[in-house]
Amino acid sequence: MSNDPPLQDRFAGLPPLLPMVPYERHDPGVPPAEAARRFYEVMDQRRSCRFFSDRDVSRETIEWICRAGGTAPSGAHKQPWRFVCVRDPALKKEIRAAAEAEEREFYERRASRRWLEDLAPLGTDSAKPFLEIAPWLIVVFALAKTDDGGQVYYREESVGIACGLLIAAIHHAGLVTLTHTPSPMRFLGEVLGRPAHERPFLLLPVGYPAEDAVVPEMERKGLGEIMVVDRGEDG
Ligand SMILES: Cc1cc2nc3c(=O)[nH]c(=O)nc-3n(C[C@H](O)[C@H](O)[C@H](O)COP(=O)(O)O)c2cc1C
Numbered sequence: 353m354s355n356d357p358p359l360q361d362r363f364a365g366l367p368p369l370l371p372m373v374p375y376e377r378h379d380p381g382v383p384p385a386e387a388a389r390r391f392y393e394v395m396d397q398r399r400s401c402r403f404f405s406d407r408d409v410s411r412e413t414i415e416w417i418c419r420a421g422g423t424a425p426s427g428a429h430k431q432p433w434r435f436v437c438v439r440d441p442a443l444k445k446e447i448r449a450a451a452e453a454e455e456r457e458f459y460e461r462r463a464s465r466r467w468l469e470d471l472a473p474l475g476t477d478s479a480k481p482f483l484e485i486a487p488w489l490i491v492v493f494a495l496a497k498t499d500d501g502g503q504v505y506y507r508e509e510s511v512g513i514a515c516g517l518l519i520a521a522i523h524h525a526g527l528v529t530l531t532h533t534p535s536p537m538r539f540l541g542e543v544l545g546r547p548a549h550e551r552p553f554l555l556l557p558v559g560y561p562a563e564d565a566v567v568p569e570m571e572r573k574g575l576g577e578i579m580v581v582d583r584g585e586d587g
Contacts, residue, residue, distance in 0.1 A: 389530045395520065396572075401528035402476070403565035404486040406558060411439075413525060414488050414558065420521035421492075424514035427505030432495035433553075436544050439488050446543050447491075448483035451534040451555070455480060458535055472569055482530065486557035490518065490529075491540050493550035501549075515554050522558055528565075529556045 360366050380387035386416070417437045426432060438444055455478035459468070483489060494511040495504055504510075523528045534540075537552035 360555065383429065393580070394524065394557075396569075398519070398523040399528070400530045400566045401561050401565055401567060402482060402530055403542055403562040404482045405560040405562045406485050406487065407560045409487045409527060411437075412466040413527070414490070417518060417521040417525060417558070418490070421514045421518035423466075424510065424517050426510035426514070426558055427507070430495075430498055430502070430504040430510070430512055432498070432504040432507045433511050434493040434546070435518070436491040436493060436546065437488055438491060438544070441484070442485045443543070444486075444489060447489060447555075448480055450539040450543060451480050451483055451532075452478055454534045454536065454539065462535075480532070480534075482557050483555075485545065485562075486559040488558040490556040491544060491552065492518070492554040492556065493541070495549055496551055497549045499549075511553050518556060522556070527558055528561045529558050548570060 358369055360369060382390075414437050418437065421433070421435055422431065424431075424433075438447065459478045463471070492511065492515055494507050496507070498504060519529060519531065532555040534555065537555070540546075540552040540555065541548075541550060
C-alpha cells in the first residue's frame with residue numbers, strides 16, 4: 353500500500369474502504385511458462401465459425417460461460433455488461449430477419465469499397481442462417497449507466513474484455529462462436545425488449561460446429577509483429 357492517506361481522510365463523505373482479504377493465487381500446478389504455453393495452444397485452436405450444428409447446448413453450459421464473462425475486470429468495478437441469452441426459436445428467427453435486413457443494406461450500400469475488399473477473402477455475405485441454427489445466441493449489451501442510474505467508467509474497454517473472456521470460455525468448453533456485429537445493432541435492443549441504458553455491443557452465436565464446417569485458411573501475426581520488449585532494441 354502507498355503512504356498516501358486514504359481518500360476518506362482527504363475528501364469528506366466518501367464511502368468507507370472495503371474490507372481487505374488475503375489474495376489467493378491460482379496455482380496452475382506447473383511453472384508459469386508451461387501453463388502459459390498450454391493456454392496458448394488451446395487458444396490458438398480458436399477460430400470464428402460460421403457453420404453451426406443445431407445440436408443442443410445445455411442452459412447450464414451457457415450459465416458457466418456467462419459466469420466466466422462476468423469475471424472480467426471493469427472500470428471502478430461497475431460491471432457494465434448484460435449477457436442476454438436467446439434460445440427461443442421464434443426470437444432467433446426474428447433476430448436473423450432483422451440482422452439480414454441490416455446486412456443486406458451494409459453489403460449493398462453502406463460498406464466502403466475498401467471494407468468490401470477486406471471482407472471478400474472471408475466469403476461472408478448478408479446471409480446469416482447461423483442465427484437460427486445455433487442453439488444459443490448471447491447478445492452482449494454494454495450498460496451506458498448502471499441499473500440504478502449510476503456512472504460507468506471505461507465502458508468499451510470493460511465490455512470488450514468481458515467479451516474476450518466469453519469467447520475464451522466458449523472455446524474452452526469445446527464449442528464455437530462468431531464475433532458477429534450486424535451494423536447498426538439497435539434492432540437487438542428493440543427485438544429483445546431491453547431498457548434504453550443497454551446498448552447492443554456484440555452478438556455471439558454459440559453451439560457445436562457443423563460436421564462439414566470450414567474456416568478460411570489464415571495466418572496469425574507472429575510474436576515479432578505483435579510483441580515489443582522495451583524499445584524494441586533487444587534484437
Ligand atoms: C469486433 C469484431 C467484429 C466482427 N464482425 C464479424 C461479422 O459481423 N461477421 C463475421 O462473419 N465475422 C466477424 N468477425 C470475425 C472476424 O472476421 C474474424 O475474427 C477474423 O477473420 C479472424 O478469424 P478468426 O477469428 O478465425 O481467428 C468479427 C470480429 C471482431 C473481433
